Amino acid sequence: PVILIADIDRGGVFAHLVGTLELLSDSERARVVGFVINRFRGDIALLQPGLDWLEKYTGKPVLGVLPYLHDFHLEAEDALPPSSPLPCRERVRERVEASEEKLRVIVPVLPHISNHTDFDPLRLHPQVEFSYVTMGETIPAADLIILPGSKSVRGDLDSLRRAGWDAAIDKHLRYSGKLIGICGGLQMLGRALHDPLGIEGEPGSSAGLGLLEFDTTLAAEKQLRNVRGTLALEDAPVAGYEIHAGISEGPALQHPALQLEHCPDGAVSDDRQIFATYLHGLFESPQATDALLHWAGLADASTPDYHARREADIDRLADAVEQHLDGNRLRALFGLGERI
Structure with missing residues (x-):
């Protein structure tokens, strides 16, 4: 199973998701079981009509909308970070x-x-x-x-x-x-x-x-x-x-x-x-x-404790994922069973 995750903060999130699906082969598209929208700012009620349209148009569920985490740092992998966080x-x-x-x-x-x-x-x-x-x-x-x-x-x-x-x-x-x-x-x-x-x-x-x-x-x-x-x-x-x-x-x-x-x-x-x-x-x-x-x-x-900061932000991200994604539904999609 595949979940497509899109960054709404960059703009054009629905185009990114629908466009990605359109570029996939039928077999690849069939593996996509849903979407997650990341880094959303504001009132989720204003986004809801778009989420309803996306589900109706693609036939695939939106599994959650993760909020934009302000004052947040997560180490990048290969790409340089776009700017210095505060x-x-x-x-x-x-x-x-x-x-x-x-x-x-x-x-x-x-x-x-x-x-x-x-x-x-x-x-x-x-x-x-x-x-x-x-x-x-x-x-x-x-x-x-x-x-x-x-x-x-x-x-x-x-x-x-x-x-x-x-x-x-x-x-x-x-x-x-x-x-x-x-x-x-x-x-x-x-x-x-x-x-x-x-x-x-x-x-x-x-x-x-x-x-x-x-x-x-x-x-x-x-x-x-x-x-x-x-x-x-x-x-x-x-x-x-x-x-x-x-x-x-x-x-x-x-x-x-x-x-x-x-x-x-x-x-x-x-x-x-x-x-x-x-x-x-x-x-x-x-x-x-x-x-x-x-x-x-x-x-x-006077240097802040970087290790403590990194661990605290990983915990913040984990809390946001737990709060805003349907964990039991995700586990079912991946054949993991319900969390006890």
Whole structure:
């Protein structure tokens, strides 16, 4: 069985549902057992005539209408979020009003950007002015630039150079700005990136940005592990995961950014302007985020608990689904029997 779910907040919800049905084959259409309309704002009575028409026209039931949840955050998968939500800004307004200072953080949108949820805690942070900057867009002034992960590091490094980010980063560092590289972003900061096996494309090598003294070679076996440790900057606890094919070697790694349970990780430059790590989930620890924001120039960082916020919003979504969808009918459609 298939349920079609449409986002009414985008507009044209009935056209989306009817149009999708029309494009399906007869066998595919027969598998559709009903509709759910998501993110509805306002009085459901005003929508009811449309729901009645949809059921009559298609012969398929509307199984529920989920409300628009304000002040809500749910991690995206592959697609970048369309804009920075405001949730935590409202919840800690008192602290923000006491200090209007905000740290400007920018992240380039690489053509093959990965693990962008690394930055959700910063997007939600009330003391951070966070922006994604697309290739070709004017690169704004910032206190902190973060180079994100990438599914194709050498290709994305070429894109960065074509868009002028190498020169912008050099200027940023000359004016005492701070720079973080995470995973693929770490690899870009080194002297060279080698891909002899063609793991991410054509075999070959590319010059890195040359900001840290190490080289990276992509290997056939990917490193994948959950890790814990402490931040070198202020001995703050961190936890997250590694997922990368690169093996980095060089003198810069003698000054690690993190001390993990199994080994040191990453590098901090001698002038302490550059911080590089393979760790994803770096900003999910409030203590680590406070330390990193303080290092980047925010005098009085106070980071909300991102894990608690995420779990609370998942609970809100579950409550809305339970309240506004017919659970017993859904279970019957999927052959699960009534809930006891």
